[in-house]
Amino acid sequence: MSVGLYIHIPFCRKKCFYCDFFSIESPLIGKMEIEADEYVGSLISQIEHIKQVETIYIGGGTPTVLPDESLENLLGALEKFSAIEQTIEANPESLSLKKLELFRKARINRLSLGLQSSNDALLKKLGRVHNFETFCRAFFLARKAGFENINVDLIYGHPSQTLEDWHKDLNKVLELAPEHISLYPLTVEAGTVFAKNSVKTDDNLQRLMYEKACQLLDKKYAHYEISNWAVEAKESKHNLNYWRGGKYFGVGAGAAGYMDGVRYKNVADIKDYIAKIKDRKSPISEQENIDPPTQAFEKIMLGLRLLNEGVAIKSFDGFRRDTLERFLQNGVLIDDKGFIKIAPNFVFVANSIILEFMP
Numbered sequence: 001m002s003v004g005l006y007i008h009i010p011f012c013r014k015k016c017f018y019c020d021f022f023s024i025e026s027p028l029i030g031k032m033e034i035e036a037d038e039y040v041g042s043l044i045s046q047i048e049h050i051k052q053v054e055t056i057y058i059g060g061g062t063p064t065v066l067p068d069e070s071l072e073n074l075l076g077a078l079e080k081f082s083a084i085e086q087t088i089e090a091n092p093e094s095l096s097l098k099k100l101e102l103f104r105k106a107r108i109n110r111l112s113l114g115l116q117s118s119n120d121a122l123l124k125k126l127g128r129v130h131n132f133e134t135f136c137r138a139f140f141l142a143r144k145a146g147f148e149n150i151n152v153d154l155i156y157g158h159p160s161q162t163l164e165d166w167h168k169d170l171n172k173v174l175e176l177a178p179e180h181i182s183l184y185p186l187t188v189e190a191g192t193v194f195a196k197n198s199v200k201t202d203d204n205l206q207r208l209m210y211e212k213a214c215q216l217l218d219k220k221y222a223h224y225e226i227s228n229w230a231v232e233a234k235e236s237k238h239n240l241n242y243w244r245g246g247k248y249f250g251v252g253a254g255a256a257g258y259m260d261g262v263r264y265k266n267v268a269d270i271k272d273y274i275a276k277i278k279d280r281k282s283p284i285s286e287q288e289n290i291d292p293p294t295q296a297f298e299k300i301m302l303g304l305r306l307l308n309e310g311v312a313i314k315s316f317d318g319f320r321r322d323t324l325e326r327f328l329q330n331g332v333l334i335d336d337k338g339f340i341k342i343a344p345n346f347v348f349v350a351n352s353i354i355l356e357f358m359p
């Protein structure tokens, strides 16, 4: 099984209204350059201890808000790995041809672009700083720079969004023909602007939107994971490793990793993270040994997300067999030659199905 490396860049130009990821607004470029430089130096120190990985994912936050020089230094530290897939997340407003060329030179072969919506009014309501025109410019610039593996992220289910708006979003993305599409239902997380403003989502509308997406995207893409579609051979290898229960290193403030049955998380504070690395102390702030019943549950939980692969029936041995039988009998789950998969009509409620297997 392959080993992944996740690198967290916790800076964003502006905090989106729905976002509860660990990231801070860094509008003061001068101040940010000093902090970013120090932060990248700490990332590089952590990376020096890692020998080999097969996939790399630079996420955030917004990695492309880093100054070119900091990005160049970070990418230089990754050259020692012979990774088969290297992804970087980017937001349209902070992407330039210079940055894209830097990525290509550093063998970054996958770009994940945050679009969220093609509707400028909705983008404003989500607190995004780009509009659709800026996104298209960034997308075509990426093609010009030679990117042949681009993911586009979309969010659905803001209370002001209609099914027709969503249909338009999907069609506009299909016209662009990215190799990979990720769709996420809007969720209102504690501590966000949306939570403060008591924004409410509608499960029923989100379900209709998801069904609409399946109808449209399934014609051209393989629906390989609950929220992800890809053309042939362009599934995210890094994320497949997560869903298959593989090992991965987490580098950076707030990043999580999983190694040999131990899950860990680094301290979610930039200054603290930098100080710990400087003092040659471990940046890990939380660590959990995953016991065998939890490992068995996680295997089922993650495996059922993989709609084409499913989970080997032997994973259920001595573990929630009654629940499995019940779901097989009522058609919620399917036994496909010894692999258990979620039936297409029940994919939208996958999370509640998975919860029934909890130890």
Ligand code: SF4
Residues within 6 Å of the ligand: 011, 012, 013, 014, 015, 016, 019, 020, 021, 023, 060, 061, 062, 091
């Ligand atoms: S750009 Fe991404 S990480 Fe940054 S605030 Fe928005 S959603 Fe969060």
